[in-house]
Amino acid sequence: MKIKSLYPFFLVLPAWGYLIAFTVFPTAYNWWLSFMDWYFANPLGPSYIGLEGFKNLIYDPIFHYSLITTLIYTFGVTLLELIIGLSLALLATQEFRGRRLFRTLLILPIAITPVAVGLTWKVLLNTDGIVNFLLKIIGLKPISWFAYPTTALYSLMLVDAWQWSPFIALSIIAAFEALPIPPIEAAIIDGASYWQQIRYIKLPLIKDVLTIALMFRLCDAFKTFDIIFAITGGGPANATQTLAIYTYYNAFYWLLMGNAGRLCTFIFYFSFVIVYILARRIKVE
Amino acid sequence: MYSLVLRKLISKAVTYILAILVSLAILFPIVWLLNISLLPPQEIFTYPPKFLTEISLENYVKVLSGGMGEKYQIAATGGGTPFQVNLLNSLICAGSGSILAILLAIPAAYSLSRFRFPLANFFRYQILSFRLTPPIVVLVPLYLIYQATNLYDTHIGLVLVYILANLPLAVWLLIGFFKEVPIELEEAALIDGCTRISAVFRVVLPVASTGLISVAILSLLFTWNDFIFAFILTGNNVRTAPVALLGCISYEQIMWGQLAAQVLLTLIPIFIFVFFVQKYIIRGLTLGAIKG
Numbered sequence: 001m002k003i004k005s006l007y008p009f010f011l012v013l014p015a016w017g018y019l020i021a022f023t024v025f026p027t028a029y030n031w032w033l034s035f036m037d038w039y040f041a042n043p044l045g046p047s048y049i050g051l052e053g054f055k056n057l058i059y060d061p062i063f064h065y066s067l068i069t070t071l072i073y074t075f076g077v078t079l080l081e082l083i084i085g086l087s088l089a090l091l092a093t094q095e096f097r098g099r100r101l102f103r104t105l106l107i108l109p110i111a112i113t114p115v116a117v118g119l120t121w122k123v124l125l126n127t128d129g130i131v132n133f134l135l136k137i138i139g140l141k142p143i144s145w146f147a148y149p150t151t152a153l154y155s156l157m158l159v160d161a162w163q164w165s166p167f168i169a170l171s172i173i174a175a176f177e178a179l180p181i182p183p184i185e186a187a188i189i190d191g192a193s194y195w196q197q198i199r200y201i202k203l204p205l206i207k208d209v210l211t212i213a214l215m216f217r218l219c220d221a222f223k224t225f226d227i228i229f230a231i232t233g234g235g236p237a238n239a240t241q242t243l244a245i246y247t248y249y250n251a252f253y254w255l256l257m258g259n260a261g262r263l264c265t266f267i268f269y270f271s272f273v274i275v276y277i278l279a280r281r282i283k284v285e
Numbered sequence: 286m287y288s289l290v291l292r293k294l295i296s297k298a299v300t301y302i303l304a305i306l307v308s309l310a311i312l313f314p315i316v317w318l319l320n321i322s323l324l325p326p327q328e329i330f331t332y333p334p335k336f337l338t339e340i341s342l343e344n345y346v347k348v349l350s351g352g353m354g355e356k357y358q359i360a361a362t363g364g365g366t367p368f369q370v371n372l373l374n375s376l377i378c379a380g381s382g383s384i385l386a387i388l389l390a391i392p393a394a395y396s397l398s399r400f401r402f403p404l405a406n407f408f409r410y411q412i413l414s415f416r417l418t419p420p421i422v423v424l425v426p427l428y429l430i431y432q433a434t435n436l437y438d439t440h441i442g443l444v445l446v447y448i449l450a451n452l453p454l455a456v457w458l459l460i461g462f463f464k465e466v467p468i469e470l471e472e473a474a475l476i477d478g479c480t481r482i483s484a485v486f487r488v489v490l491p492v493a494s495t496g497l498i499s500v501a502i503l504s505l506l507f508t509w510n511d512f513i514f515a516f517i518l519t520g521n522n523v524r525t526a527p528v529a530l531l532g533c534i535s536y537e538q539i540m541w542g543q544l545a546a547q548v549l550l551t552l553i554p555i556f557i558f559v560f561f562v563q564k565y566i567i568r569g570l571t572l573g574a575i576k577g
Contacts, residue, residue, distance in 0.1 A: 011396035012408050015389045015452055019415045022423065022449045029426035088307065094300045102304055104563050105311050111559045111566065113510040115527045116548045119534070120314050123321060123541060128330045130317055162310070167570060174571035219417040226512040230531055244421045251425045252517065264422045275417045279410070 027268060033261020040255035049258070057262050065238060066246040073157060073242055074221040080161045081217055082210075085168025090198070092173055103173070106166040114163065118230030121159045122146065146232050149239035156240055159227055164220070168213055175209035176202060215278055222271060243267050315549075322545035329541050344546035367529065368550070375509055375525040377440055382447025383504035386455050387497070389448065394459030395485060399468075409460070416453035423449075424517045431518055438520040446514045451504040458503070461572050462496025463489065499569035502562050506555070526551045 034053060038046035057063055092103055109117070124131050125145040132142035145155040179202060187201050203210075225244045228234065234241035234249065241249075243263065251260035321329055325341045348368055365373065397409055427446065428437070436442035466489050474484040490497065515525040524532075530551060533544040559566065 008396040008400035008402045009404070011392040012405075015393035015456055016408055016412060018389060018448065019412060019452055022427075022446070023415060023418070025430070026423040026426035029429065030422070033426070091300065091303055091307065094304075096297075096300050096304060098304070102308065103567075104559070105308055107559050107563055107566055107570075108311055108315075108556075110570065111506055111510075111555050112552060113512070113527050113530070113555065115510075115512045115530050116552055119530060119544060119548055120318050122534075123545065124314055124317060126330070128332070130334050133332075133334050162314075166311075170567060171571050174567070223419040223421075225419075225421065226527075229512075230534075244419055247421050247425065248517075251428070257425070257429065260425045264425050267419055268422045271417060271419055271422075272414070275414060 027265075030261045030264045030268065033258055034265050036258045036261070038257040040257050046258065053258050053262050057259070057266070062238060062241070062246065063263070066241050066243045069153065069240065070222065070242040070244075073153065073160075073224065073240075074218060077157050077160045077164075077221045077224075078214060078218045080157060081165045081168050082214060084161055084165035086172060088165060088169035089172035089176065092169060093176055103170075106169055109163045109166050110170075112163070114226035115230045117159065117163050118227040121162070122231045125155060125159075147236065149237045152232055152236060152239045156228055156231060159231065160221065160224065163227070164217060168217065171209060171213035172206065175206040179205055218278070219271070219275065222274070315552075318545045318549055321541055322549055324542060326540065326542050344542040345550070347543055348547045348550060367524075368547070371524050371526045371529040372551075372554075374440070374523050375527070378443045378447055378515070378523070378525065379505055379508035379511070381440075381444045382508050383451055383501055385444065386448045386451035386504055387459075387501055390452055390455035390459050390500070391490075394456050394463055395489065397456070398460045398463035412453050412456050415449075416457070420450070420513050424513065428517055437518060438522045440523055443515060443519055443523055443525075446518060447508045447511070450511065450514060451508060454507075455500050455504055458500050458569060458572055459493075459496065462493045462500070465496070466492045495565070495568065496572075498562075499565040499572070502558070502565045503569040506558065506566070509555070 033046075035048060035050055036046035037049045037053065088106065092099065092106065096102075123129060126132075127142070127144055127147055131145075135142055143155075144151055146152045183201055183205070184197060187197050192200070223244065224242065225248070228240055228242060228245055229248070232240045234245040244267070247260055247263040247267065250256045250263060320336055322344050323337060323340045323342070324335060325339060325343060328335050328339060350366055351368075393408075393412070397405060423446075431437040431442055436445070470492065471484050471488050474488045475481065479487060510527060511525070512527045512531070515523070515528045516531070519525070519528070530544075530547060533540065533547060
């Protein structure tokens with residue numbers, strides 16, 4: 001439908017304007033904060049320090065460490081969830097009794113409050129918790145999960161995968177079911193095995209769905225706050241401190257609003273660059 | 286021939302075993318939480334662990350009557366216990382945030398799904414990109430703005446950011462759902478003398494109603510589950526259920542039993558939700574990827 005007036009434009013305006021208002025002002029405020037040194041409890045308020053703050057940020061080792069932690073977490077979790085999600089989808093598309101119930105079960109982790117997921121696994125993966133007990137029964141060594149810097153980040157990634165792999169799985173299942181039948185029938189007639197059908201026919205056909213689902217996951221993983229904050233709060237020894245958590249501590253724990261503003265400015269443009277690169281690569285319509 | 290039957294049998298068995306293992310992996314955490322919530326406090330981290338050897342409802346009584354600790358007694362305004370007040374806060378804010386977001390999203394999504402106009406692609410891309418911005422980036426400045434404008438710790442303040450949180454996904458999904466409505470249907474209504482607005486109300490929205498419900502349910506679910514917005518922008522007045530959950534562990538000694546009970550009580554609405562409206566949840570979750 002082509003229309004030669006401005007009103008499609010005006011229909012978009014309220015939603016767009018709302019988003020802009022709630023994003024542009026905060027972003028501008030972040031920029032302003034970036035040039036300030038502001039201890040929030042200081043009655044004198046903020047003081048101008050120019051680019052000094054940015055210089056400190058660039059040389060801040062904890063900032064580097066948080067950035068690396070964030071990247072490991074983001075990409076690690078997405079890869080893990082792709083592998084588990086794909087396996088779950090293949091399993092869920094087999095013929096077996098209770099298949100529908102199985103799919104209902106897959107929604108459950110996605111629907112549960114992330115903080116509750118975090119707290120639940122904090123109980124289960126406690127050093128004296130049930131999972132370690134089960135490990136001992138089958139003759140394995142107990143693992144210190146969230147208690148040691150070396151294992152904490154990977155344990156968090158497992159919890160994230162528990163919650164979000166089903167999302168990838170459900171996306172793949174839906175995409176499989178929307179596939180056209182002729183190419184698959186042709187493959188079967190040509191004698192393609194089950195794995196060959198998956199590898200050479202089905203997966204290439206759902207490539208677009210998969211990339212978009214992965215992009216959603218990648219962005220959400222980059223934002224992750226709830227699970228990490230509920231389980232480790234960034235510890236032990238900063239091992240799980242992502243950029244979001246580090247920003248949180250700067251702003252609301254140490255009350256260093258200038259630092260927080262600089263971190264926010266960085267995260268904002270950093271996430272934009274990532275999204276832009278990904279969007280270019282997969283060419284979202 | 287014989288080996289083929291055997292192979293089929295084995296693959297069937299493997300399928301069932303894997304399906305059962307996955308189901309266990311999903312259900313076990315919840316079952317174990319239930320176990321812990323029903324044990325008396327001193328029995329929780331015993332060796333070997335106990336499974337429903339003793340059942341006491343003590344933890345549930347404590348949560349329902351007082352919530353966690355003295356600090357949260359403050360939240361008990363209007364005669365409810367802290368736990369009830371928290372749930373009510375969650376419901377009010379998530380509910381109004383979702384409804385208002387959808388009301389804003391409908392015209393935008395309709396316009397973007399039906400018309401080609403300059404900047405349409407720019408809008409589409411930009412609205413989606415808001416979904417990809419980490420919330421902490423807007424939360425630091427919003428906290429300062431809220432403090433200065435007395436929006437901090439109010440229902441209105443939280444609803445305003447919940448609209449922000451819901452809007453991008455709502456627009457994105459509704460564009461997909463509106464595109465599924467055949468354009469001929471709408472043109473027929475226009476020829477029959479409907480104005481465009483009444484065509485939208487009488488044809489497009491009813492036909493896309495499944496989609497609308499999906500979007501409403503997903504928005505409600507995601508904002509009901511929200512932690513970070515409420516955690517940063519509210520205090521004792523408008524404490525929501527997820528924030529109250531974390532309140533349980535900020536004490537020196539974690540009361541695991543009460544924590545488990547409170548987690549389960551908070552999740553009950555979600556279990557009911559998943560059971561009754563799973564179709565809509567799946568549709569909403571997967572459409573985002575499929576129609577992209």
